[in-house]
Every structure is written in C-alpha cells, then in structure tokens.
Amino acid sequence: AQKITQTQPGMFVQEKEAVTLDCTYDTSDQSYGLFWYKQPSSGEMIFLIYQGSYDEQNATEGRYSLNFQKARKSANLVISASQLGDSAMYFCAMREYTGNQFYFGTGTSLTVIP
Amino acid sequence: GAGVSQSPSNKVTEKGKDVELRCDPISGHTALYWYRQSLGQGLEFLIYFQGNSAPDKSGLPSDRFSAERTGGSVSTLTIQRTQQEDSAVYLCASSLMSGDTQYFGPGTRLTVL
Numbered sequence: 396a397q398k399i400t401q402t403q404p405g406m407f408v409q410e411k412e413a414v415t416l417d418c419t420y421d422t423s424d425q426s427y428g429l430f431w432y433k434q435p436s437s438g439e440m441i442f443l444i445y446q447g448s449y450d451e452q453n454a455t456e457g458r459y460s461l462n463f464q465k466a467r468k469s470a471n472l473v474i475s476a477s478q479l480g481d482s483a484m485y486f487c488a489m490r491e492y493t494g495n496q497f498y499f500g501t502g503t504s505l506t507v508i509p
Numbered sequence: 510g511a512g513v514s515q516s517p518s519n520k521v522t523e524k525g526k527d528v529e530l531r532c533d534p535i536s537g538h539t540a541l542y543w544y545r546q547s548l549g550q551g552l553e554f555l556i557y558f559q560g561n562s563a564p565d566k567s568g569l570p571s572d573r574f575s576a577e578r579t580g581g582s583v584s585t586l587t588i589q590r591t592q593q594e595d596s597a598v599y600l601c602a603s604s605l606m607s608g609d610t611q612y613f614g615p616g617t618r619l620t621v622l
Contacts (some may be wrong), residue, residue, distance in 0.1 A: 430606065438598060440552075441614035486551060490608055495565040497542065497611060499552040 398498035405504045416472040418487030426492040429470040434484040477507045513614035521620045530586045530617045534603030544600045551587045559607045
C-alpha cells in the first residue's frame with residue numbers, strides 16, 4: 396500500500412483565491428510527522444509546513460495551513476490568497492518515527508491563473 | 510547560513526561509466542538523505558546517514574549504487590556502470606537530527622546516454 400497518496404495530479408486556481416491540495420497517508424505508527432514541500436520549475440525542494448501526529452492544533456505558516464484530520468489520516472495543504480509564484484509541484488511527505496525513511500507522494504502540480 | 514549544496518549540477522555520461530555525485534549538508538546537521546527523482550515522479554529514497562551510525566541502505570536499487578559520508582559531513586553517491594534508467598535528478602537533504610525537517614539541495618541532473 397502507498398504510504399502517501401496525492402490524488403490530484405494537476406490543479407488550477409485563480410489568483411487571490413484559496414486552494415486545497417489533498418494528501419492521505421497510511422501508517423500504523425502512533426508517532427509520525429507530516430510535511431509539505433514545494434518544488435518550483437527550478438527543481439529545488441522547499442520546505443513549507445510540518446505537522447506532528449500529537450499536535451492538536453493545525454499547523455500554519457503564513458499563507459499555508461495544514462488541515463490535519465487524524466481519524467481520516469488526511470493532511471491537506473491549504474494555500475490562501477494564491478499568488479502567481481505559487482505555481483509549482485507540491486509534495487506531501489511522512490516520517491514514521493520507528494524508521495529512518497521519509498515517504499513522499501507523487502505530487503500535485505498547481506497552476507495559478509492570473 | 511549556507512544551505513545544502515550539491516555538485517555537479519548537471520552530469521552527462523556514457524552508459525557503462527562510473528559517476529560520483531557530491532553533497533555538502535548544512536553545517537551541524539547530523540542526518541543526511543539521498544533521493545532519486547525521475548522525470549515527473551515523486552522522490553525515491555536511496556540511503557540515509559545519521560551521525561556515526563551504520564547507514565540505512567535499504568533504498569539503493571542495485572549493488573551498482575553506493576554512498577559514503579566522510580567525517581559526518583560531506584557525502585558522495587557513486588553509481589558504477591551507469592545505465593540509461595539511472596537518468597534522473599539526484600537530491601540530497603540534511604536535517605539537524607533524525608526525523609527533523611529536511612532541507613534539500615538543488616540536485617544533480619544525471620543523464621546517461
């Protein structure tokens with residue numbers, strides 16, 4: 396089974412609108428971390444936001460927030476007030492604390508339309 | 510401070526040749542990861558180093574792939590007898606401790622002709 400599933404290969408959003416990028420995960424661990432990364436066309440992976448499995452509050456970082464629904468095993472990224480520079484690939488990742496690996500999803504390509 | 514750096518940024522080689530890819534992690538970061546990203550795909554875990562512990566090599570796709578990390582800092586990923594399917598972007602990431610947020614380098618784009 397896939398550890399991280401991102402079901403939206405491509406998304407479009409109007410500039411200044413909000414957009415939600417979906418991510419579901421699969422783990423039997425109680426302790427894990429969830430991450431979102433942005434990869435612009437330049438190729439570098441940029442860390443956006445982190446959510447720990449024991450964190451009760453949804454993580455927020457500026458225009459980014461993580462909608463963490465533990466029972467549903469989902470960790471959706473919400474980008475508010477989209478900007479043209481938000482156009483990029485977005486990857487969801489998970490780290491189980493019983494192992495060493497980070498598991499990445501296949502990514503969602505976001506295009507912001509002016 | 511300086512981020513993760515990788516060299517070379519691009520490498521074109523002929524099938525059958527050996528290549529070495531280098532990663533300089535952020536100073537003070539004890540954990541270092543190598544990933545492979547094929548065109549339009551997600552990241553494939555290759556190998557993980559944590560301090561002086563034995564590396565986790567479980568993601569290496571074949572015995573043609575090896576990596577070392579000298580002095581707990583710089584790491585080199587070596588691919589022997591390269592094949593066309595090895596063509597990909599190889600990304601290195603480091604984190605302060607195991608499990609912490611990873612910070613990525615710009616990657617090395619490897620093309621095997």
